Amino acid sequence: MHWELLDATGSKPPGRAFHTSHLIDDTKLIIFGGIGVQGNMNTAYELDLIAKQWNVIFTTGANPGDIPSPRHGHSLCDTPHDGTCVLFGGAGAGFYNDLFLFDARTGRWTMLLPRGNKPAPRAFHTACSLVHNTKVFIFGGQNGSSTHNDLHELDLESLTWTFVRTRGIQPAPRWGHATVAVGMDLMLSFGGAGESFMNDLIMFNSFKHTWSYVHGLGSPPSARWGHSMVLQREQARVVITCGCCKGSPFMGDGHLFNMNALQRGPPAPSQAEASSGESNSAQAAQNAALRDLLTIRDDKPTWQGPPKDALVRRWSAPRIRVTRIVRERAEAAVKEQVNKVLEESRARALRTSGTR
Template sequence: MARASTGPAYPERFYAAASYVGFAGSPDSSSSNAVVSKFNNEAALLLYALYQQATVGSCNIPKPSAWNPVEQSKWKSWSGLGNMAPAEAMRLFVKILEEEDPGWYSRADVVSDAVVDVQMNQNPKSEVVVENGHAFPETKAVSAENGVSMESQDKDVVSEGLGSISVYDQWVAPPVSGLQPKPRYEHGAAVVGEKMYVYGGNHNGRYLSDLQVLDLRAWTWSRVEVKTGAEMPEVQASIPSIPCAGHTLITWENKLLSVAGHTKDRSETIQVRVFDPQTSTWSILKTYGKSPVSRGGHTVNLVSSSLVIFGGQNANRTLLNDLHILDLETMTWDDFDAVGVPPSPRSDHAAAVHAERYLLIFGGGSHAACFNDLHVLDLQAMEWSRPIQQGDIPTPRAGHAGVTVGENWFIVGGGDNKSGASETLVLNMSTLVWSVVTSVKGRVSLASEGVSLVVGSYNGEDILVAFGGYNGRYNNEVHVLRPSHKSTLQAKMIGTPEPDNVSAVHNATNATRDLESEADAGPDGKIREIVVDNIDGEKIRSKEGGEGLRTLKKEKEELESELSRESLQNQQLKQELAEAENRNADLVKELQSVRGQLAAEQSRCFKLEVDVAELRQKLQTMEQLEKELELLRRQKAASEQAALNAKQKQGSGGVWGWLAGSPPQTENDA
């Protein structure tokens, strides 16, 4: 289980926990006995040691006498912590308490006057604020874990509910409780009511199938026990949870839609699974028409009553840039060939919808590079365009997450295979001006790939909730940002939206003064008479509102408009050139890879040719040996035949000799 409480909520939650287990000041023998009565001896000793480490510091008292084994055990446990930091001791104290007694916080008196007194003794610089009948110490500066530093002001900090602190335009870690989910990335997250649901994901290369829920009011984690066997009118029979990653979770009619994703049992086409929180059942949505090829790392956006799906990567790691729409009223698939130049094939990008008409695609990656380009699809005209971005244009990234609040699109996380993106960005979708909301430092989950981001409501205000991610390690941390829209207001001041144009690009103009302002204005606001000498020495009078002035002003406006168009076209060409160079770099890398594979194949082929030549030589040698062997066999047969003939001849001579009176030869005679 990962840490139960992080960031600025450490002191409040720690002292509440200490009060709950019996450490209302210094843990004496009676309080230690109270702890032992609630937990086992090992947990009680560890809680005692962590409390001492957090409130007193490292153990510097002498070892107790051997006749007192209880005090010896307590001393040994405390001294074993060494030079552990007090903040870490606080965190571990709360973590162990929640592992031993998950529901302690709901049964505890959150903050008492005694707790506040202890906190004031530990931090004399803090002030006490009383809200809703509870007292809270208010700190002017807080520091979160992993190097994420935040400076808060009175007007930007509120302490309410569970003692959580919400800071405008800064990420904070709420004091979550309950059994936290397994660390993961490439999961799906969506909000239904006041609960954030997290489904599936990737952990150590294994796909997860659990469904977790975080209560955004109590900040408590719990696991949903999925039921099977029930049926719903609009879907097929319920199914068990399916392990998957790279899918998208969408809220639709108080239900959750899980669209596509990578699974162990591959499917050729996209499946849409629906979860009903009322019945706790999963089902497969029955659709009609030609379903798109299965994929992961895609984006899904709900536009009116349709799902718009773009890009991703199929099971064969082929990158896609196709566009498909599922009408949720008819449950019918449609694919569209939009005009214009679409984004290059990619996965792990982000997508948003503006004004229920424009689909924005940002970033993503191929097998060799990451992107920071922005594309817009007009869903009415079905036409792609690539507008000019302004402001703090983001660096290339993939695996980031985005959500919209009004006309503002917030982007969190992602990376470029070298480092994580530390900035939290916002794009004003009317002006297409980027701004940096905040940045984090260190190796934190907010600068991870595969992080999820949702919009929730807390005390009537919108909040961004980020969860999970991978940045060299798998994360299960929760962070919350309360946007104040300060950066978006600044973005609006930079550029003014053009009517009926989502691009609304701010036109750069020459710093020339208006010709009309050159004329002196009289007290009545009218332009006075201007006298100009011509070549012939005649005087030409230009009356107020003269045709010459209007003509010059019109020509100036036309020139500025033409210059603006040329400037925009030039920037467009530069972006297209940069994109072409990126594609060329990808092709060069792929070509080098193919060349390397070809060289390896050529080397293997040459080796095979050498082996074949050696085998042929051996075969020729074997044929020669067989011929020689056959010749030797023939010679041997001829020799044996000659010897037999000679023997027969000798036998015949012996008979005639016997008849002639000569006795036959014996073996000894021979």
């Protein structure tokens, strides 16, 4: 496994962070939003993976408010309909909990107004499509003053929000984590930031509404947030790359988790309820389901990462071709914008509490 610089032509997006990317029809990558030196953005770009060409997507909306406002830290995920995806939340002029449908083939945005109790405004959460992409699960995130560990389900067929009451362990509140769908019913999430940086791997079973820890042999990646996480289904493994952590603001490492014969590790001291017979049986059922869903090619669940694993040792991080001055200015601009959003959010919260 190795990195390769993709030299694409066309209208390349300006540099940004905390945007979203989404694969359409296995041939086109959609980029939306993010924050850069010019502030928050709500522009969309398409990368044709066959032609290796960037194109600007000229977006439209049928009604005022149909196009999402500039933002970062939002989420995009699949729907049951080809060429479409849903956007939730993020931060810009404030923190959002709005919902939009995007048709990548027409460039058309539509604001959705589901029934039920929608999640509180947040950014840096994750969204995951399960059950044939008919249900979207929103997990975690933060709003500038508090960090969440709640879970919400959006039924795309009935267009209804539901707060999910879970069993098993209760994951620590977090933001900046990463999540992937495994099979039809399972969701894996790694790391994030909360009271501290985290490197736990946790699994949610959407059929049983249970959370559980996932443990494997080898050394897991160091605690981090802002990383990426991808499932390689045919190889039955998860790839985790990059991120930020304490003492090392930007990382370029890569780690593999080979998923087979998943084992349950000892519960955290604060999660004694996870050792109950019900939770153990739920964990066993999840592990069996995961083995059935994936083509298993390894004998043991194993973390692979530098410096011991030969496969990852051949994995060289991509070179970032920017000067030190440009990089420092971009980093400073991102920090300034994020701090501005957080300060404005806290000020609004204080004004609201003062008027009650």
